[in-house]
Amino acid sequence: MNKVTDAPSHRSAQRARWFWHGRRSRIVRGVDHAAVMSNVMDGGMLTPRYAFMAVMSCGIAILGLLQSSAAVVIGAMLISPLMGPIVQLGFSLCVVDFRMMRQALVALMAGVAMALLMAMCIVWLSPLKEATSEILARTQPTLFDLLVAVFSGLAGGYAVITRKGEAIVGVAIATALMPPLAVVGYGLAVGDTHIAGGAFFLFMTNLLAIALSVTLIAKWYGFGIDNSPQHTVWQAGVIVVTFVLLAIPLGLALRNIAQSTWTANLARAEIQAYLDQQHGSIERLKVESHDQQVAVNLMAMVPEYVHGAQEALKARLEQRLKQEVTIQFRQTLEANDRLLRDRSSLDELRAHVADLDGQLAQMKMQAGMDVASRIHDLLYRQLGEVSIDVLEHKVVVHLAQGTHLDEAGIQALDSALEQVEPGWQIEVLSAPIGHDTVNSEGAPLESTGSEPSRAP
Structure with a gap:
C-alpha cells in the first residue's frame, strides 16, 4: 500500500528535479562563459x-563627507572604480584560479592605498576637520549593511554575466565601498582610531560580502562547473x-x-507624559545609553517654571527604564497671555518709577537751587563773590582784593552758614574772580578771573 501511494509523489519529485535541471541547463547554455571571463579579466x-x-x-567622497553633503557623496558613488577587481575576486x-585572485587583490590593494592617501591629504589640508553626520553614519556597521553588500554583490554578478546594467550595479557597489574607505582615510588623518576602525570594518564587511555574493551567482550560472568535489567543499566552507x-x-x-532606539522612544514617551x-x-x-546608564539632555517649553x-523626571525615568539615569533639564518659558500681561504690567511699573525718579530729581534740583540762592545772598552781602556746589553742599568764598580773614572770622562764617543751611561746608580763597554762575544741574559754579589760592 505504501509503495503504491509513494510512487506518484516520487514521480512528481523526479519531474520537479528534471524541470529545474533543464531550466538551469538552459540558463547555463545561454551564457558565453569565455566572453564573460575575458571581460572580467580586463575589468x-x-x-x-x-x-x-x-x-x-x-x-x-571625502569632500562630500567633510561638508556633510549627500549629493557630493553620490557623485563619488557614480564613478564606481572598485567594481572590476571585486567582481574578479569573486x-x-x-x-579556483589563484592567478586571477592575485591579480584582483593587487588591484584592490593598490586602489585602496591610493584612495586612502588622497583622502588623508585632503583632510590634512582642509580647515574642516569636524566629524560630520555623514562620517559618523559609516562608523557603526550593522547587519543591514551586510545585507546591502550581499544584494549589491548578487546584482553585480548578474549584471556582469548577462551584460546588463553594469553602470547601475557599479553605483550599488560604490555605495557600499568608497564612502567607508574615505572615512577610514579621515580617521587616520585626524588620529581617531575609533572612527577609522569602525569604517574599516564596514569596508571589509562590504568587500567580502560583495565578492562572495558574486561567487554564488557565478556558481549558479555554471562557472567553475568542472571543479573537483574538494574545491566545492572548500568554496562552501569559505563562504559560510x-x-x-x-x-x-x-x-x-x-x-x-x-x-538604544527602544530606550530613547520609551524615555521620550515618559518625558512627554510628564510635560x-x-x-x-x-x-x-x-537620549544616549551606554553600559546600563542612560544620559538625557532635555530642553522643554513650559508656561511657568516647574x-x-x-x-521628578529622573525618578520617573529610572522607574520606567530600570536603569541609572543622568539628566540635564532646561526650561524655557513660553510667551503665553499671562506672561505677556505680567511683562506689560512690569514695563508700566518701570516707566512709572522712572517718571517718579525724574520728578524727584527735579524737586531736589529746585530745592538745591533755592538753598544756593539764600547762601549766596547771605555771603555776597558780607564778603563779595561766592561759588556754590549744590551737589557737594560746598561754598567757596572769594575775598575781595586786600581783604583778609583770620581763623575766628572763618569760624564766624561757618556758624552763620550753619544757621542758614546745616550740613554745608565753606572754603575761603583770597584771589578775586569775575562773576559767579550757577549750573542748572547743580554742578560747581564756574568763574572767570585769576587762579584762586587758599586764604592764610
Whole structure:
C-alpha cells in the first residue's frame, strides 16, 4: 500500500528535479562563459585609468563627507572604480584560479592605498576637520549593511554575466565601498582610531560580502562547473564561515542600536507624559545609553517654571527604564497671555518709577537751587563773590582784593552758614574772580578771573 501511494509523489519529485535541471541547463547554455571571463579579466586589471578613477572617486567622497553633503557623496558613488577587481575576486574564488585572485587583490590593494592617501591629504589640508553626520553614519556597521553588500554583490554578478546594467550595479557597489574607505582615510588623518576602525570594518564587511555574493551567482550560472568535489567543499566552507563571522558582530551591533532606539522612544514617551501634566512640550531631546546608564539632555517649553522638575523626571525615568539615569533639564518659558500681561504690567511699573525718579530729581534740583540762592545772598552781602556746589553742599568764598580773614572770622562764617543751611561746608580763597554762575544741574559754579589760592 505504501509503495503504491509513494510512487506518484516520487514521480512528481523526479519531474520537479528534471524541470529545474533543464531550466538551469538552459540558463547555463545561454551564457558565453569565455566572453564573460575575458571581460572580467580586463575589468579587474590595475591600469592607469583604474588608478585615476579610484583617486578621484575617493577625493570626491571625502569632500562630500567633510561638508556633510549627500549629493557630493553620490557623485563619488557614480564613478564606481572598485567594481572590476571585486567582481574578479569573486569569479576567481568560483573557478579556483589563484592567478586571477592575485591579480584582483593587487588591484584592490593598490586602489585602496591610493584612495586612502588622497583622502588623508585632503583632510590634512582642509580647515574642516569636524566629524560630520555623514562620517559618523559609516562608523557603526550593522547587519543591514551586510545585507546591502550581499544584494549589491548578487546584482553585480548578474549584471556582469548577462551584460546588463553594469553602470547601475557599479553605483550599488560604490555605495557600499568608497564612502567607508574615505572615512577610514579621515580617521587616520585626524588620529581617531575609533572612527577609522569602525569604517574599516564596514569596508571589509562590504568587500567580502560583495565578492562572495558574486561567487554564488557565478556558481549558479555554471562557472567553475568542472571543479573537483574538494574545491566545492572548500568554496562552501569559505563562504559560510565568512558570512557567519561577519554576521555575529554585525547582528550584535544591530541589536544594540535597536535597544538604544527602544530606550530613547520609551524615555521620550515618559518625558512627554510628564510635560503634558505641566502643559509643556519637548523642544529638544537627546537620549544616549551606554553600559546600563542612560544620559538625557532635555530642553522643554513650559508656561511657568516647574520647581523640582529635574529630580521628578529622573525618578520617573529610572522607574520606567530600570536603569541609572543622568539628566540635564532646561526650561524655557513660553510667551503665553499671562506672561505677556505680567511683562506689560512690569514695563508700566518701570516707566512709572522712572517718571517718579525724574520728578524727584527735579524737586531736589529746585530745592538745591533755592538753598544756593539764600547762601549766596547771605555771603555776597558780607564778603563779595561766592561759588556754590549744590551737589557737594560746598561754598567757596572769594575775598575781595586786600581783604583778609583770620581763623575766628572763618569760624564766624561757618556758624552763620550753619544757621542758614546745616550740613554745608565753606572754603575761603583770597584771589578775586569775575562773576559767579550757577549750573542748572547743580554742578560747581564756574568763574572767570585769576587762579584762586587758599586764604592764610
